Amino acid sequence: MFTTVTVDPSKAESLEQLGTKRKFWFTDDKGVRVLFKAEERNTGEDWAEKLACELAGLLGLPHVQYELAEEQGSGIPGVICESCSPASWSLMMGNELLLARDPAYPADDGRKYKVREHTVEAVAEVVRKLELPPDPWRTVPVGIVSALDVFIGYVLLDAWIANQDRHHQNWAALDDSQKRYLAPSFDHGASMARNLQDDERQERLTTRDANRQIPAFVRKARSAFYAQASDTKPLGTFEAWQAFAALSQSAETTWLDRLRAVDETEVARLLAEVPTGRMSPVCREFTQKLLTENKNRLVEGAKP
Numbered sequence: 001m002f003t004t005v006t007v008d009p010s011k012a013e014s015l016e017q018l019g020t021k022r023k024f025w026f027t028d029d030k031g032v033r034v035l036f037k038a039e040e041r042n043t044g045e046d047w048a049e050k051l052a053c054e055l056a057g058l059l060g061l062p063h064v065q066y067e068l069a070e071e072q073g074s075g076i077p078g079v080i081c082e083s084c085s086p087a088s089w090s091l092m093m094g095n096e097l098l099l100a101r102d103p104a105y106p107a108d109d110g111r112k113y114k115v116r117e118h119t120v121e122a123v124a125e126v127v128r129k130l131e132l133p134p135d136p137w138r139t140v141p142v143g144i145v146s147a148l149d150v151f152i153g154y155v156l157l158d159a160w161i162a163n164q165d166r167h168h169q170n171w172a173a174l175d176d177s178q179k180r181y182l183a184p185s186f187d188h189g190a191s192m193a194r195n196l197q198d199d200e201r202q203e204r205l206t207t208r209d210a211n212r213q214i215p216a217f218v219r220k221a222r223s224a225f226y227a228q229a230s231d232t233k234p235l236g237t238f239e240a241w242q243a244f245a246a247l248s249q250s251a252e253t254t255w256l257d258r259l260r261a262v263d264e265t266e267v268a269r270l271l272a273e274v275p276t277g278r279m280s281p282v283c284r285e286f287t288q289k290l291l292t293e294n295k296n297r298l299v300e301g302a303k304p
């Protein structure tokens, strides 16, 4: 079972303003800055966040490490993660980087979704200028040689886990005032259809209607990337993967090989580690099937 860390709310130092959920920063016993993200809406973001980071680990992707957590007193569930930004560094969000590239980029109007200017081309251009993630995330698979190659892996993860939330404040750079590095992947809580109700999961698992079954369902996942700023709809998560993968043959091959090597029993073992109070048996079964379906689609769709 994944361990659950108890968080003392009286230690809260500052509320994190970015993002949609209640969260606060505190300093842990080792003097490390830690973020608690509360899951007050019962939408499964806590298990999805924890599981997604473990799946990112199976691929060998640089990622923020999340642990299940519970707020002392209220018992409110959530997750914690250490800050990925050392004290004297700054974390620059994707929208800031895109604004520096194009002064007309809508970085400040509060919108995170349906930002058509968040195109594959614009994002790739910005990410290409970054260094590989810094230590302790420097070690990446052989064949991955640039920040863009790493980012392409983030997009593969998103397609695998059906993460629809890689908007321009959910990827970032780390700046030490000398160099600018791609930040590790973070905020994967809006994935694996975590907010479906269990009766819908059950129905989709058992229906004879092919339009309601998992293979049809997973094809609806949309990314936050656009092919062109004139498009009205964002790319699907698989289309986004294909568009990014087309930018680096070696990244495409390397990340697909990593996914192909993921053992289904390892995924099952991770799913079994989530406490039942946070993830029901039907949710576990549905999530495993969703991951298998997406994995097979990705691996089979690979170019020779």
Ligand SMILES: Nc1ncnc2c1ncn2[C@@H]1O[C@H](COP(=O)(O)OP(=O)(O)OP(=O)(O)O)[C@@H](O)[C@H]1O
Binding pocket: 016, 018, 019, 020, 021, 035, 037, 064, 081, 082, 083, 084, 085, 091, 165, 169, 170, 186, 187, 189, 190
């Ligand atoms: N590990 C971390 N290190 C440094 N900053 C972080 C970390 N995790 C989150 N943040 C900061 O807090 C913000 C909000 O966190 P996060 O994106 O995880 O929350 P969220 O509410 O799930 O966001 P969203 O509205 O995108 O779903 C991030 O955009 C980032 O600025």
Ligand SMILES: [Mg+2]
Binding pocket: 018, 019, 020, 169, 170, 187
């Ligand atoms: Mg976020």
